Amino acid sequence: MTEVRRRVAGRVFTIELNAGSDLKKVSIPNGPQRLLLEGTIGSLKHAKFVEDSVLELVGTGGTLRVDLSREDIARPSLAKSRGEGE
16 A cells, blocks of 8 residues: 555555455446445454554454554644635
8 A cells, every 4th residue: 555655646545355245335427426335344353553654444354444644643634724624
């Protein structure tokens, strides 16, 4: 994921599921609409920071990794300071 972070602007995430049955919904509509990925990683086994730049949530059914550091969580939201919404 660190390699991807160097090439892509913005936040990066990966989802690894142990079984296809854990993937509940994938919606890829035509046009400029939202993309939806919905599933479950099961019961949380542990959460940790990898290389201090990736939050990793490991569950019984898979793993979710997000390009997010401890500092990102600790500092106030930049979007809120600019008046941007979610």
